[in-house]
Amino acid sequence: MIEQLLLEKTREAVRVIYGQEISAELIGFEKTKKEIEGDFTIVVFPLLRISRKSPEATAHDLGEYLKTNIDWIREYIIIKGFLNITLKESFWLEFLGGNWNEPDYGLQQTRDEQPVIVEYSSPNTNKPLHLGHIRNNLLGFSLGKILEANGFRVIKVNLVNDRGIHICKSMLAYMKWGNGETPESSGMKGDHLVGKYYVLFDKQYKEQVRALKESGLQEDEAEKQAPLLMEAQEILRKWEARNQETFDLWRMMNGWVYKGFDETYNHLGVRFDLVQHESSTYLSGKDLVMKGLEQGLLNQKDDGSIWADLKDEGLDEKVLLRADGTSVYMTQDLGTAQLRYNELNPLKMIYVVGNEQIYHFDVLKIILKKLGCEWSDRIFHLSYGMVELPHGKMKSREGTVVDADDLMEEMYQTAEKTTRELGKVNEFSDDEATNLFSMIGLGALKYFILKVDPKKNMLFDPAESIDFTGNTGPFIQYTYARIQSLLRKAESAGLSLQATGPVPRVFETERPAARSPQPAVISLKPVETSILKMLYAFPQTIRQAGAEYSPARIANYAYELAKEYNTFYQEIPVLKEENRKMAETRLLISAFTGEVIKRSMSLLGIEVPSRM
């Protein structure tokens, strides 16, 4: 890596010239700003104490030393305290020749035995997926890919929230008012059908609460005493006692939901390596709690409920088992974490869960530690912000929830409409066209969501998300399609990429003018070095995205690269170039850029079309 060489040589220069050993952190080292001539910049201000010279003089000392000691440096320019170093073109050309066809460029080989677990999605089986889940799924899936690109063995886990009082509510409503309706008989997708009964429960329950209040009860009393809630609680007890009838109904309704979810996941293009169900992990949580109680780490109240006292940690008490012995959300998560640790011994357990649960995960880690699980440090909660709509938050009871299936369908249709209007698919078969609309619609949706920093709340404006111009997924896809088209045209024009060889001869000709009898055969324009610099930064970008768990970094990188390429594309007609070697070089730049765009988009779970 040239950066390390520059850094090392700079330290050496300080040692030789000023006689002092310095740490690398003292050297301000960065890529040169775009508007300024140069490739890399050394900021000398921090070194002034050592050099005891002016910024300019210090930069000059270092610049001279580096230039005489590093072959790749062509020249340096000093602006105030900034030493801007320009590399020879041969550096970039050699980089291009050596990597454009490298199938693993930027990607690390899997090196870790211990896996990283990425849990995401984690749906409840009582209602269909909505826009919030979409952000979750896209983040989790992309994060998994990014970590894999960083050489981790990743296990993507979906923890299905298939038990608990909320599930019993939709079951109860179905028992009361379902009349044996099924997805087949109603023509509804299974998850939507079950969701319908959950909503129905909520409506009837609110009605009961209202009636009770009118008969003189306090609000909180009314909420607790509403017959529907008590019936639901009864179902939960029956379920935990493995009552056959309850269990069969539960299994049937969950089956419908899974089928519906699978459809949505397939459509969205996300995958899991492992699906866990809370119904089969919560018992482990109960065990953990009972053990903790025996060891005196937890305490039991008079009514029989079991609690963790977290006052020493500055938090409150937390219930872990209800008085009737049934478990709560926290109990399940304790059990799930324990099982994962025992069975997979992960390097890290990443939970992709909304930021409204930050407190929950803080508590989870503390309780685990309290129970003697030192590995709780390996838990990392990747919390992401809420998705807001132009008119405010999504609220199911106000009907402002954006359904995942509806949204994807809408994106598809807009993609189809726009694409047809532009006359892009006149020569496509039906299958090809359908496939393209899907790629574009989903590409737009995914990119729109992933380009935003996960931790921030984001605004989802349907009108804007459906725009395909500017900083959007389709813009990047379009750039890729153009590159592919260019490569096809080049081939039929007799310009073959492979014929140029891995490192074309032309790359070896560039030498300092003084020692070379002939001028360099080719020379790069600013746009071209600019693209090459970006391509050079790809591996580093992946590392940063991995370290920060940030798909947004990849998304913004892909856009910058595509934008840069479009400028190039507009300014420099490759196929019109008279110098054949120059034309070939530019083809390589195009091919390489296409590859990196494709890989970046793949890390976001976005497909790119070869024509559009």
Add this chain to the structure above:
RNA sequence: GGCCCCGUAGCUCAGCUGGAUAGAGCAACAGCCUUCUAAGCUGUGGGUCGUGGGUUCGAAUCCCGCCGGGGUCACCA
């Protein structure tokens, strides 16, 4: 009220471990299709980086106070 997160152009967002004149897109306006795909490109206008202090040669970035917005503090998940 305690704790956590956010505040950058009219709108949506970038801005890497502090560095040079704070960047894109959308929207507005003006250009570019006998030229490798115009879902594109070029140009113009638009900013006291919420605010007041502090640290520093240097702050959108780090620290503290305040203001504004959101989240959370359930025997819901």
